[in-house]
Amino acid sequence: MPSSCDEKIPRIEHHQNNSDVSITICGYWSLNSRERLRLLRRWESLVLQWKDVLSFEIKCDESLVWDSSLVVFLRNANRDLSVNGGQVVFLDLPAGLNKLLNLADEGQKRNKEQKQGPPSDGFLSMEALLKPLDFLGALVISFLNLVRGRSVMRWRDFFASARNCSASALPIVTLISFLTGVTMAFVGSVQLEKFNATIYVADLVSLAMVREMGALMVAIIMAGRTGAAFAAELGNMNLNEEIDSLETFGICSVSFLVLPRTLALFVMTPLLTIYADIVGILGGLLVGTLVMGFSALHYLEQTQSALTDMWEVYSGVSKSLFFGLIIGFVGCYKGVFSGRDSASLGKSVTSAVVISVTLIIIADAFFETAFSLLELR
Amino acid sequence: MNVSGRDDIVIRVESLDLAYGNHLVLKNISFEVRRGDCLVVMGGSGCGKSTLLKSMVGLLAPLRGKIIIDRDELWLNGDKKRKETLKKLGVLFQNGALWSSMTVFENVAMPLEIFTDLGVKEVENLVDYKLALVGLAGAGNFYPSELSGGMRKRAGLARAMAMDPEILFLDEPSAGLDPITSKRLDDLINELKESLGISFVVVTHELASIFDIADDSIFLDSESKEILAHGNPKDLLKENNLTKVRSFLERKTVNNS
Numbered sequence: 001m002p003s004s005c006d007e008k009i010p011r012i013e014h015h016q017n018n019s020d021v022s023i024t025i026c027g028y029w030s031l032n033s034r035e036r037l038r039l040l041r042r043w044e045s046l047v048l049q050w051k052d053v054l055s056f057e058i059k060c061d062e063s064l065v066w067d068s069s070l071v072v073f074l075r076n077a078n079r080d081l082s083v084n085g086g087q088v089v090f091l092d093l094p095a096g097l098n099k100l101l102n103l104a105d106e107g108q109k110r111n112k113e114q115k116q117g118p119p120s121d122g123f124l125s126m127e128a129l130l131k132p133l134d135f136l137g138a139l140v141i142s143f144l145n146l147v148r149g150r151s152v153m154r155w156r157d158f159f160a161s162a163r164n165c166s167a168s169a170l171p172i173v174t175l176i177s178f179l180t181g182v183t184m185a186f187v188g189s190v191q192l193e194k195f196n197a198t199i200y201v202a203d204l205v206s207l208a209m210v211r212e213m214g215a216l217m218v219a220i221i222m223a224g225r226t227g228a229a230f231a232a233e234l235g236n237m238n239l240n241e242e243i244d245s246l247e248t249f250g251i252c253s254v255s256f257l258v259l260p261r262t263l264a265l266f267v268m269t270p271l272l273t274i275y276a277d278i279v280g281i282l283g284g285l286l287v288g289t290l291v292m293g294f295s296a297l298h299y300l301e302q303t304q305s306a307l308t309d310m311w312e313v314y315s316g317v318s319k320s321l322f323f324g325l326i327i328g329f330v331g332c333y334k335g336v337f338s339g340r341d342s343a344s345l346g347k348s349v350t351s352a353v354v355i356s357v358t359l360i361i362i363a364d365a366f367f368e369t370a371f372s373l374l375e376l377r
Numbered sequence: 378m379n380v381s382g383r384d385d386i387v388i389r390v391e392s393l394d395l396a397y398g399n400h401l402v403l404k405n406i407s408f409e410v411r412r413g414d415c416l417v418v419m420g421g422s423g424c425g426k427s428t429l430l431k432s433m434v435g436l437l438a439p440l441r442g443k444i445i446i447d448r449d450e451l452w453l454n455g456d457k458k459r460k461e462t463l464k465k466l467g468v469l470f471q472n473g474a475l476w477s478s479m480t481v482f483e484n485v486a487m488p489l490e491i492f493t494d495l496g497v498k499e500v501e502n503l504v505d506y507k508l509a510l511v512g513l514a515g516a517g518n519f520y521p522s523e524l525s526g527g528m529r530k531r532a533g534l535a536r537a538m539a540m541d542p543e544i545l546f547l548d549e550p551s552a553g554l555d556p557i558t559s560k561r562l563d564d565l566i567n568e569l570k571e572s573l574g575i576s577f578v579v580v581t582h583e584l585a586s587i588f589d590i591a592d593d594s595i596f597l598d599s600e601s602k603e604i605l606a607h608g609n610p611k612d613l614l615k616e617n618n619l620t621k622v623r624s625f626l627e628r629k630t631v632n633n634s
Binding site: 152236237240241242244245246247248249250251 | 431434435436459460461463464466467468470471472474475476477488491492536540
C-alpha cells in the first residue's frame with residue numbers, strides 16, 4: 001500500500017487480519033503538532049473498535065520523524081491495547097526510540113519498588129494528640145531545670161529573643177494600640193452623645209484597653225510577628241538538621257531553643273500589654289481633647305476615676321502572661337515538628353499563627369467567663 | 378570470656394529492625410565495628426543508610442534489636458543514660474548542620490562550654506586546634522552562611538570532634554563536593570583514624586571514597602531491607618557474585634530482566 005508520509009503530519013496506518021492488527025507509525029511526530037491531537041482522538045475510537053483483537057504489531061516507517069510525543073504515544077498505546085488482554089509487539093522501532101521506551105519502563109518499575117511512602121496515621125491519631133502534651137511536659141521540665149540551675153539554656157539567647165519580641169515590636173504595637181484607642185473613642189462618643197455623657201468616653205476607652213483590647217491586640221500582633229518568626233526559625237533549623245545535631249550532643253533542644261524563646265514572650269508580652277494600654281488611652285485622649293473639646297486634665301482625671309480598681313489592669317496583664325505562653329509554645333512546637341521540606345515549613349508557619357490566634361481567643365473567652373463566674377468583674 | 382576481644386569491638390548492632398511508623402525500612406541488621414576501623418554503610422538511594430545512622434546516633438528508636446556502643450546498650454536505658462553514651466560519639470550531618478546563629482568558633486566551642494569546666498582560654502585553644510586539624514584555621518569568625526559547602530563540612534567535622542569522641546559518624550561526607558575537596562576530606566578521615574585511633578561509621582555511595590577509606594563495609598538492599606553483603610569493599614569487588622553489589626561497586630546499570 002502506498003503511504004502518504006511526505007506531509008509534516010503524524011499518521012497511523014493500520015490493517016486488520018482476523019484477530020491480528022498491524023499498525024504502522026509514520027509521518028512527522030512533534031509535540032507542537034495540532035494534527036497530533038486530532039490523531040489521538042481518532043486513536044481512542046480505534047482502540048474501542050479493536051477491543052476484541054488479541055494481537056497487535058506496531059512498527060515504524062523508515063521516513064518517520066519523531067520526538068517525545070511519539071514515546072508517550074507508544075507507551076500509552078501499549079497500555080491501551082493490552083488492557084483487554086491483547087499482545088503488543090513492537091517491530092523495527094528506531095534504536096533511539098527503543099532505548100527511551102526501555103529506560104522509561106525501568107524507571108517506572110524502580111519507582112513502584114521504592115516509592116511506597118509510609119502510610120498516613122490519619123488526621124487525629126493518638127500521636128497527634130499526645131505529641132503537644134509531651135512537648136509541653138518537656139518545656140515544664142526544662143523550666144524546672146532552669147530554676148534548679150541545671151539548664152543548658154543560654155541567657156544571651158533569652159535576651160536576644162526578648163529584644164526581638166519587645167523593643168523591635170514597639171513601632172507596630174504603638175501604631176495598632178493608638179489607632180484602637182482612637183477608634184473606640186470615636187465609636188463611643190457617637191453613642192454617649194445621645195445621653196449627653198461624652199466624658200464617659202474616657203471610661204470606655206481606658207476600661208476597654210486595660211481589660212481587653214490591650215492584651216488582645218498585643219497577643220495578635222505577637223502571634224503574627226514573633227510566633228511566626230519562631231516557627232520559621234526553628235523549622236529551618238529542623239530542615240538543616242541543626243536540631244538533630246543538638247540532640248546527638250546530648251543537648252536538650254527544648255531547653256536550648258524553646259525555653260529561651262517561650263520565656264522571653266512570657267516576660268515581654270505583659271510589659272508590651274501595659275505599654276499598649278497607655279498608648280491606647282493616649283489615643284482616646286487625643287480624640288477627647290481635639291475632637292470633643294475636653295481639657296487633657298479633665299479627661300485624665302476621668303480615666304483615673306475609671307481605673308481606681310487596679311484589678312481591671314491586673315486582669316488584662318495576667319491574661320497576657322498566658323497569651324505569651326500560648327504564642328511561644330505554639331510557634332516553637334510548629335517549628336520543631338515542621339516537615340523537612342520548604343512546603344511543610346510554609347504550612348507550619350501559617351498554622352502557628354492560625355492556632356495561636358484561635359487559642360488566644362478561646363483563652364480570652366475562658367478568662368472572661370471565669371472572672372464573671374468568680375464575680376471578679 | 379575474652380575481655381580484650383570484647384574491647385576490640387566498639388559498636389555492635391544485633392538483629393535491628395527500623396521503621397517510620399508502620400513502614401519497615403530495615404530488618405534483621407547485624408554487624409560490628411572494630412576499634413579504629415572505618416565501616417562504610419553503602420547502598421542505593423532510599424535503602425535506609427541514613428535511617429540506620431539516625432538510629433545509631435540516638436535519633437530514631439529501633440522497632441527491635443540492640444545497638445551496643447562501647448558496652449552500653451543505646452536504646453535499653455533511659456534518656457539520661459543515652460545522653461551519656463552519646464557523648465562518646467560525634468556526628469557529621471550531610472550539610473554540616475552547623476548552628477546558623479553562631480560563628481564557626483562558637484559552633485565548635487559550645488559542646489565544650491556546656492559539658493566541660495574548661496576556662497575561656499582553654500576552650501579557645503582547643504577550638505583553634507580542632508579548626509586547624511580540619512584546615513579551617515582563621516575561619517572561626519565566619520558564620521555558616523559565609524562558608525562554602527566543603528568548608529561547612531569540615532567545620533561540622535571539627536565540631537563533631539570537639540569532645541574527642543571515640544567514634545565518628547559521617548553522613549555522606551563527600552556528597553556535593555568536587556573531587557579534589559572530596560579527596561581531601563577522605564585523606565583527613567584516614568589521618569584521623571591513624572593518628573587518633575578514632576573509629577568511623579560512614580554513610581556514603583561515593584565509590585572513590587568507599588575504596589579510599591573503608592576497612593569494612595555493609596551493603597544495604599532496599600528490596601529485601603537487609604544487609605546484602607558484608608566485607609571489605611575491595612574484597613567484595615573481587616569476590617562477591619551478587620549482581621546488585623557488583624553493579625554498585627563497578628558503577629554499572631542493573632538489568633532487571
